[in-house]
Amino acid sequence: MRAAFSDALVGLAKADPNILLLTGDHGYALFDDFRRECPKQYINAGIAEQNMVGMAAGLARCGFRPFVYGLSAFIPVRVVEQIKLDIAHDKLPVILIGDGAGFVYSHLGTSHQSTEDIACTRAIPNLSIYSPADRFEVTACMEMAYHSMSAVYLRMGKSDRGDVHIAVPIIKAGHLLEIKPGKVGSIAFIATGSLVRTAMDIASGSYPDAVVWSAPVIKPIDMQQVATICKQHQIIVVLEEHSVLGGLGSAIAEIAAEFAPVRILRIGVQDRFSHYCGTYDYLLQEHGLDRLAIAQRIADFLTVD
Amino acid sequence: MMSQNKTFDTKALRKTVLDMAYAGSTVHIGCAFSIIELLAVLYRHHLRYPGNDPLAVGRDYFVLSKGHGVMAQYACLRELGWLKDDAFSHYFADGSDLKGLSDSRIPGLEVTSGSLGHGFSVAVGLAMGVKLRSTDQKTYALVGDGEINEGAIWEGALFAAHQELSNFMVIVDENGFQAMGSTQDVLKLGSIQAKFESFGFEAITIDGHDEAAINNAIIQLWASNLTSPKALIAKTIKGKGVSFMENNNIWHYTRLDSETYAKALSAVAGGE
Numbered sequence: 313m314r315a316a317f318s319d320a321l322v323g324l325a326k327a328d329p330n331i332l333l334l335t336g337d338h339g340y341a342l343f344d345d346f347r348r349e350c351p352k353q354y355i356n357a358g359i360a361e362q363n364m365v366g367m368a369a370g371l372a373r374c375g376f377r378p379f380v381y382g383l384s385a386f387i388p389v390r391v392v393e394q395i396k397l398d399i400a401h402d403k404l405p406v407i408l409i410g411d412g413a414g415f416v417y418s419h420l421g422t423s424h425q426s427t428e429d430i431a432c433t434r435a436i437p438n439l440s441i442y443s444p445a446d447r448f449e450v451t452a453c454m455e456m457a458y459h460s461m462s463a464v465y466l467r468m469g470k471s472d473r474g475d476v477h478i479a480v481p482i483i484k485a486g487h488l489l490e491i492k493p494g495k496v497g498s499i500a501f502i503a504t505g506s507l508v509r510t511a512m513d514i515a516s517g518s519y520p521d522a523v524v525w526s527a528p529v530i531k532p533i534d535m536q537q538v539a540t541i542c543k544q545h546q547i548i549v550v551l552e553e554h555s556v557l558g559g560l561g562s563a564i565a566e567i568a569a570e571f572a573p574v575r576i577l578r579i580g581v582q583d584r585f586s587h588y589c590g591t592y593d594y595l596l597q598e599h600g601l602d603r604l605a606i607a608q609r610i611a612d613f614l615t616v617d
Numbered sequence: 618m619m620s621q622n623k624t625f626d627t628k629a630l631r632k633t634v635l636d637m638a639y640a641g642s643t644v645h646i647g648c649a650f651s652i653i654e655l656l657a658v659l660y661r662h663h664l665r666y667p668g669n670d671p672l673a674v675g676r677d678y679f680v681l682s683k684g685h686g687v688m689a690q691y692a693c694l695r696e697l698g699w700l701k702d703d704a705f706s707h708y709f710a711d712g713s714d715l716k717g718l719s720d721s722r723i724p725g726l727e728v729t730s731g732s733l734g735h736g737f738s739v740a741v742g743l744a745m746g747v748k749l750r751s752t753d754q755k756t757y758a759l760v761g762d763g764e765i766n767e768g769a770i771w772e773g774a775l776f777a778a779h780q781e782l783s784n785f786m787v788i789v790d791e792n793g794f795q796a797m798g799s800t801q802d803v804l805k806l807g808s809i810q811a812k813f814e815s816f817g818f819e820a821i822t823i824d825g826h827d828e829a830a831i832n833n834a835i836i837q838l839w840a841s842n843l844t845s846p847k848a849l850i851a852k853t854i855k856g857k858g859v860s861f862m863e864n865n866n867i868w869h870y871t872r873l874d875s876e877t878y879a880k881a882l883s884a885v886a887g888g889e
Contacts, residue, residue, distance in 0.1 A: 332749075362738065366739045367739070369728075370742020371745060393735075402721050
């Protein structure tokens with residue numbers, strides 16, 4: 313997934329000299345290719361994210377196409393106001409890349425873990441939020457972000473959970489992608505990022521009639537499509553490596569409540585910080601986001617009237 | 618310069634600010650009055666807008682980072698013909714365009730400011746972009762002395778010096794006050810010139826109400842062959858031009874009534 317990101321960025325930057333990569337002193341090794349291929353388009357802005365994002369707005373104002381890279385704990389969370397005021401207010405085409413979303417930095421603790429970034433950015437007008445699930449969605453999201461000519465927050469989470477597509481999908485902003493067909497009247501899984509693979513595995517293993525959707529774009533979201541899915545299924549399960557407050561689960565529940573009320577199970581981080589450290593898989597267990605715990609919660613949810 | 622035929626007379630600019638502040642019953646008069654001479658000199662002698670177009674490609678960038686002084690800039694934009702008179706008589710009317718803080722949707726205002734410490738970084742980005750394009754455009758950021766409490770200012774200062782943005786000038790309106798009191802009482806700044814110099818800027822301190830001194834300092838800074846970004850520290854008086862407002866911080870918040878409006882108009886006309 314990170315290789316796909318680097319390849320997409322280098323490809324775009326070689327074709328468009330107005331593309332600039334700004335990093336807040338992050339991305340060691342990740343940008344080796346970029347620095348070799350496009351050295352004049354690379355700016356390390358130092359450990360100074362507020363200035364970096366404000367500056368990206370200035371660069372966009374004079375016709376450049378900045379890609380601003382940081383860890384998602386910092387880009388966007390540390391700089392929400394710069395994104396709102398300097399970039400989104402004037403619809404500037406700045407692409408913000410938040411890497412390591414969720415519990416990627418499982419050993420480093422709360423400062424580097426990011427499970428509130430979608431909630432922090434969803435209410436900002438003129439800002440799109442992308443959350444790719446695999447390398448193919450990364451490629452598609454990078455292309456879409458570049459061609460959108462608007463402000464985008466691209467959330468990159470755990471990158472080695474396996475592909476969910478077999479080729480680069482065609483993504484239209486706001487559309488959910490069906491990655492496992494199922495039957496009307498059954499369960500619909502709607503997942504984003506790293507948990508799309510988990511949703512596929514659970515559905516394939518235990519709910520052969522269930523349909524699985526990936527949400528590579530969290531905002532904007534196609535309300536009609538979501539409402540239709542909610543109408544056609546008895547249970548909706550939303551999965552995200554993010555707080556259950558303000559993320560994809562909230563977005564789906566908001567639409568369902570207004571247009572197609574249905575029971576929705578929101579799988580995500582339960583409004584808490586990590587207490588302990590350990591491997592990524594350990595952290596998922598601590599938060600009840602490993603495959604077994606999620607499968608159990610779904611089974612419990614199905615037995616409740 | 619595109620603005621040579623404009624006078625940017627400081628008495629007239631102050632009168633415009635008073636008129637609009639009275640019409641809109643607004644605050645921040647003192648914040649506008651400390652930067653009148655700075656803006657007059659910039660617009661009269663330095664800022665280049667090809668075709669008198671506020672959005673002209675190749676223009677110089679003037680970023681009012683201390684958005685609280687925006688009435689002074691509105692007054693200049695009126696002189697340039699970019700704002701119409703009724704925008705002033707209807708200041709703060711329901712559905713009107715001109716806000717109490719700088720908004721980039723108004724042609725001539727480059728950024729949306731008021732939350733402090735933002736415009737400076739955007740201006741650094743503009744200067745960086747100009748440097749990458751290798752054009753001769755200049756970028757100015759006007760910040761308040763209170764505003765430089767913000768950490769983002771110093772992030773941007775490090776970056777501007779590191780990248781040798783010699784096309785960038787920060788102008789500090791050192792009026793000695795911020796919202797709740799004097800800068801000395803709230804958060805001591807020490808020597809602002811020494812601070813910017815220590816960050817790698819070439820800096821000059823002048824009387825920010827002496828138009829000749831301002832103009833000479835700007836010319837001198839741009840004439841330098843050093844690769845450093847520039848800092849012009851302007852010692853100013855908050856509320857300058859109206860004796861009962863000068864160095865009286867209640868005019869950060871106080872609105873004019875008919876009596877204070879008349880007294881202020883008279884003071885400005887007399888040039889006391």
